[in-house]
Every structure is written in C-alpha cells, then in structure tokens.
Amino acid sequence: GENVEQHPSTLSVQEGDSAVIKCTYSDSASNYFPWYKQELGKRPQLIIDIRSNVGEKKDQRIAVTLNKTAKHFSLHITETQPEDSAVYFCAASKSARQLTFGSGTQLTVLP
Amino acid sequence: EAGVTQFPSHSVIEKGQTVTLRCDPISGHDNLYWYRRVMGKEIKFLLHFVKESKQDESGMPNNRFLAERTGGTYSTLKVQPAELEDSGVYFCASSLRTGGNTGELFFGEGSRLTVL
Numbered sequence: 577g578e579n580v581e582q583h584p585s586t587l588s589v590q591e592g593d594s595a596v597i598k599c600t601y602s603d604s605a606s607n608y609f610p611w612y613k614q615e616l617g618k619r620p621q622l623i624i625d626i627r628s629n630v631g632e633k634k635d636q637r638i639a640v641t642l643n644k645t646a647k648h649f650s651l652h653i654t655e656t657q658p659e660d661s662a663v664y665f666c667a668a669s670k671s672a673r674q675l676t677f678g679s680g681t682q683l684t685v686l687p
Numbered sequence: 688e689a690g691v692t693q694f695p696s697h698s699v700i701e702k703g704q705t706v707t708l709r710c711d712p713i714s715g716h717d718n719l720y721w722y723r724r725v726m727g728k729e730i731k732f733l734l735h736f737v738k739e740s741k742q743d744e745s746g747m748p749n750n751r752f753l754a755e756r757t758g759g760t761y762s763t764l765k766v767q768p769a770e771l772e773d774s775g776v777y778f779c780a781s782s783l784r785t786g787g788n789t790g791e792l793f794f795g796e797g798s799r800l801t802v803l
Contacts, residue, residue: 580729582729610791610792612794617796618796619690619691619778619794619795619796619797620730620778620794621794622791622792625791665729665730667730674720674732674735674743674746675732675792676732677722677729677730677731678729679727679728679729680727680729680730
C-alpha cells in the first residue's frame, strides 16, 4: 500500500521567514495530494491540494509543488505569521476512498 | 451549516471496558470515514462508508473494532474490549464527492480515547 514520509517533524521559524515541509510517497499511482492544518485542539482543515496533472499551485502565502518523477511534494509558506503555528499533515491518495497521511509537522512561528 | 460533529470529545476508560464513539457527518455527505492518530504519529485510515455500506474496512486493526452506519446518516465506532494500544484520537470525516476524483474531506474535532 501507499506510504507517506513527512519531514521535518518539528519546525521553528521567525515571523516573516519562510517555512518548507516536505513529503515523499511510494505509490506512483497516487494522483491527489492535499495538505491539512490542525491548530491546537481544533479539527484538521484542508488548506491546499494539488493533483498529479499540475506541478505547482499557489494560494496567497501558501504554495505546493509536486515532482511526480521523484514522488515528492512540498508545502511552502512565505511571510509566516504566528497564526500559522499548527500541525501540518500531508497526504496522498489514488482513489476517492482513502487518504494516506504523513506523520505531521509541528510548525512554530516565533514572534 | 453544521460541520462534522463527534461525541464524546474525550473518553477515559479502563482496559477491558467498552466505548462507543459517534460521528454525525455533514448533511448530504454520503462518504464517511474513520481515522485514528496514535501517540503523535500519522493519521491512519480505519474505514470508509458510502451511505450505509462499508466500502473499505482494510484499516480496521482487529475484530475488537466495530463500525456501523445504520440508515446512512450518523456512524458509531465501538471498541470492545478496549486495550491500552487503542488510546489515541479518533477522527471522523465526511465528503460529498464520489467517483474518480477525491472530494475534500471535512474532519470532526476528534474523540480522544484514553485507555488506562
């Protein structure tokens, strides 16, 4: 089955700096790659996603890149703010049925 | 519109006892999923309902776990008897879209289970 590795497990950045979280996946048939953000005590929420027919997608300060050949994808957050502090999960899927998640990255933005 | 709701938010039970978790998906969402996050690890898939039918239960750990979705609305996940390794946060999620494209999953806030 699919296996998703996520790094780093923790990441601290100064406010205003950029943050990058990287994930690799094992199943070349995976075609959907969402990113979820979970703030402390709250539910995971989708922040951005990308499909395998696209190499990059951007939404304001958040961008995701996908390298299908290398089977890895990354989340980029620019101009980080304290409210970006949360746990971020990447995931991969090849069907409408289930997502395989990474182990999460605790991002802390220091003021 | 109400989001996915889960109950209870936290349950503390002793080993060997039974616990039933409930999930109410977003109205109109045929797809309902159960996931679990144990000890700060990844969120792992447990099973997937389409309406009242189990579409995929390949992630269920063992036969101590029983999920139901009678009538295709809310779902319950029963753990009986509970073991220490069952501790974790159980997330329910629902989605609207079916077919070839994965629809966005909307998560509940989770039910934290602590087995002592």
